[in-house]
Amino acid sequence: xxxHSATKKDVxxxxxxxxxxxxxxxxxxxxxxxLKLIDTKAAATDKISQVSSMIDKMAKRGIIHKNKAANLKSxxxxxxxxxxx
Numbered sequence: 001x002x003x004h005s006a007t008k009k010d011v012x013x014x015x016x017x018x019x020x021x022x023x024x025x026x027x028x029x030x031x032x033x034x035l036k037l038i039d040t041k042a043a044a045t046d047k048i049s050q051v052s053s054m055i056d057k058m059a060k061r062g063i064i065h066k067n068k069a070a071n072l073k074s075x076x077x078x079x080x081x082x083x084x085x
Contacts, residue, residue, distance in 0.1 A: 021063045028054045035076060041083040048080050 002008045031051045038044040052073050059069035 021061070024054075024058055024061065025063055028058055032072070032076065036079065039083065041080065041085050044080040044083055048076060051076060 002011055028051070031047075031054055035044060035047050035051050038047060055064075055069045055072050058064045059066045064072075
């Protein structure tokens with residue numbers, strides 16, 4: 001265990017950041033899963049903007065890489081566009 005007060009503070013901060021990042025990651029993964037389950041194009045079109053925003057925020061915070069965010073959004077948009085009306 002850390003002995004210096006600055007190191008102890010760093011451990012507290014990293015634990016807090018880790019929990020926050022896990023929360024945002026899990027919430028976004030659940031939103032992506034729910035989007036993939038939607039079978040109507042109109043409903044999926046409404047949901048895609050919310051999910052894209054969540055993905056962008058994760059990339060901005062550094063939880064995921066910006067290229068991964070772009071790939072996720074691209075694949076989800078393709079999936080929504082391929083749905084029947």
